[in-house]
Amino acid sequence: MKKILLSLIICHLSFSHAVAQTGYPITPVPFTAVKVTSGTFWGQRLEASRNVTIPLAFSKCESEGRYKNFENAAAHLKDPSKVFKVNGVGYSFDDTDPYKTLEGAAYILQTYPDKKLEAYCDSVIDIIASAQEPDGYLYTARTQNPADPHHWAGDRRWVKEEDLSHELYNLGHMIEGAVAYWQATGKRKFLDIACRYADVACKEVGPNPGQMCVVPGHQIAEMAMARLYLATGQQRYLDFAKFLLDYRGKTTIKTEYSQSHKPVVKQDEAVGHAVRAAYMYAGMADVAALTGDKSYINAIDDIWWNIVEKKLYITGGIGATNNGEAFGKNYELPNMSAYCETCAAIGNVYVNYRLFLLHGNSKYYDVLERTLYNGLISGVSLQGNGFFYPNPLESMGQHQRQAWFGCACCPSNICRFIPSLPGYVYAVKDNNVYVNLFLSNKSTLNVGKKKVELSQQTNYPWEGDITINIDKTNAGIFTMKIRIPGWLKGSVVPAPSQLYEYTDGKRLNYTVTVNGKAVESMAPANAEQFPDGYLNITRKWKKGDKIQLHFDMEPRIVRANNKVEADRGMVAIERGPLVYCAEHPDNNFDIFSTLINQEPKFTLGKGEIAGTSVVTIKTDVQTLDFNKQGKLTTKDETLTLIPYYAWCHRGSGKMRVWLPQDLKATTPAQPATLASESKVTSGSRVPALSSINDRLVPRDENDRSVPYTHWWPKKASTEWLAYEFPQPATVQTCTVYWFDDAPWGGCRVPKSWRILYQDEKGEWQPVEGADRYPTVRGAACTVNFNPVKAKSLRLEVTQPDEFSSGLFEWIVK
DSSP, X not given: OHHHXXXXXXXXXXXXXXXXXXXXXXXXXXXXXXXXXXXXXXXXXXXXXXXXXXXXXXXXXXXTTHHHHHHHHHHHHHOTTOOOOOTTSSOTTTTHHHHHHHHHHHHHHHHSOOHHHHHHHHHHHHHHHHTOOTTSOOOHHHHTOTTSOOTTTOSSTTTTTTTTOOHHHHHHHHHHHHHHHXXXXXXXXXXXXXXXXXXXXXXXXXXXXXXXXXXOSSOOHHHHHHHHHHHHOOHHHHHHHHHHHHTTTSSSOOOGGGTOSSOGGGOOSOOSBXXXXXXXXXXXXXXXHHHOOHHHHHHHHHHHHHHHHHTOOTTSOOOOBTTTTBOOSTTOOOSTTOOOOXXXXXXXXXXXXXXXXXXXXXXHHHHHHHIIIIXXXXXXXXXXXXXXXXXXXXXXXXXXXXXXXXSOHHHHHXXXXXXXXXXXXXXXXTTXXXXXXXXXXXXXEEETTEEEEEEEEEOTTTOOEEEEEEEEEOOOEEEEEEEOOTTTXXXXXXXXXXXXXXXXXXXXXXXXXXXXXXXXXXXXXXXXGOTTSEEEXXXXXXXXXXXXXXXXXOEEEEEEOTTOGGGXXXXXXXXXXXXXXXXXXXXXXXXXXXXXXXSOOEEEEEEEETTEEEEEEEEEEEEEXXXXXXXXXXXXXXXXXXXXXXXXXXXXXXXXXXXXXXXXXXXXXXXXXXXXXXXXXXXXXXXXXXXXXXXXXXXXXXXOSSOOXXXXXXXXXXXXXXXXXXXXXXXXXXXXEEEOOTTTSSBOOOSEEEEEEEOTTSOEEEOSSOOOOOOOBTSOEEEEEEEEEEEEEEEEEEOOSSXXXXXEEEEXX
């Protein structure tokens, strides 16, 4: 009976949503109790995850050597004379890719039982089990070759845990996957493996004599241990989770990067690596709910306000900079260089979900919905087979979806998140039913220990009409608490935040009826009407009762706080929960040269991207260009906008969320140059090749707002780029802006470089009379040489011995 009770307590809550009756005041409705209607907006996403994303992830675990790591570790355990090369092969956290994919598969199995998939998962678990050391330790980066482990691992267990070993991070994801698989199948093998490894951690890591007093360098073990406590009832797991939080800021490494710069209860600003931070805040909420530690809640509340007032992208993304994949300074929200890692968006959903469960206010769901519909699902293609690691708000074409990554945390994270989505729709507290998300579904809830069956029909987010049916109930009187979205109430972000504001003066209306009779008809909606963000309808509900909602959906104009330098003079366009962007396939002009009208009018249209229908927005704009005489000209155009999440499905090219409305923010299209009209080639494959002649140069060595190309991870090699001119031209000067991302990145200015031209015989010859070849970070490095007439010019680069090189721009005159 105890096992059954604990199983019911934690059932569903993917990603550590697990809560106990003595924990979070509000109880989630398990995702297994919510069946999303197929073919709908979210139905399509779930089907793509089931049929494409998860099978792809498993196949990549096979082809990219993830399973091989476990097999090598098992071979060493069986015969210690067998050791395997670990250094330079993958990452110390590669073990988590199978764990996360198994977790996603577990959620799929709970919704769609599949014997073939289950058998495959069992075979993967067998491979994992074979690599577990006799005492329970399981970390293939060490076990494959204990005498010479991965260079991030350290010479003994836990010694580099606060740095790069990721031992506890691996354990955390193992626990998440193992609990999910036990819930899905009732099989304990994976759970037992996780418990044995957790027991090793509890025994060897801690504040007592003989233990290693370390905390995770990459958080997630905190919320995973809370989940394991709920799954097993073993107090030591919750105690360990609290230790990992309480000792943060008190051990050897103290750095903002991993949020270890001060004790967690004294932190009040979101800093450092955004994924680590979000996972830690989620873990704090879990432990606070289970232990009643209010100091944790106070700290998270302060940090949350710092994010929504100063560090949240309009897409719901977090993490401004690739320098440490981190939060930037207050109001530092660049667009083209925005990192907004997919994993960070998932983490942002976790945090806001937990704060809702703690506080019961819809403002957390307003942020969650913004993140979900924009910065999170943008990270996976509509087909489920292409991924973004960063999710920028602007692109010159240097960004493209990838089938996988060497560091595959984002694809595998998407694997486990999307199948859990149905669990975010409803929640229950006493005799209150929270309706938090609007999507077509059928669900079964327990209200006051009585069963209630609900269904929703809606075409949200394209339309604002929602019908909620009471299909069955014997719960008597209860309250339906329906979230009135912040965007409907005129709040881009929760008040009193002024990070973003609507500037069009519109006030949207809404209506609510029960069985055709008006319940509320307060129009327009405003925040004062709903102190906690919910419209309450209390009555004795009966089978056949029908709630009908209508939310006005109109395009809205958004401005950012003037302290956000990157967005000054710019506007963004939203409709409902969706942020829109302009993308190259829909506009046969340079979208970077557009100027939005002062009083824009919008019309809606329909489009299709990757086989799915979308609502488009059109508006009249002007484009600003320099003609051949260097004079500024304007032209009237119609700009087409698409939902941000759908960009980059039709090839790489320009994309922009924030569009100029003030003249001071415009970027007129530059006149053509010899370089911009040339064909660009490269001796080896490089990203964003077009960046070198896009006429964009960095402000300084730290500017990441303009595109660049690079040869990473190649080192100590000689590489080249070349221009093929439209016709032979006489040149005598070249200027290069070198990309160097020291101290964190892998690119440095080159060891040397030179310019060559192609002679009449087709041979490459060095230019003569070169005065110098400077190598200064992010500045104009100009070489002058004797004039030469040529059809092609080559830039030859000798890379440093231990680093790669890259460049922003190559100008030819």
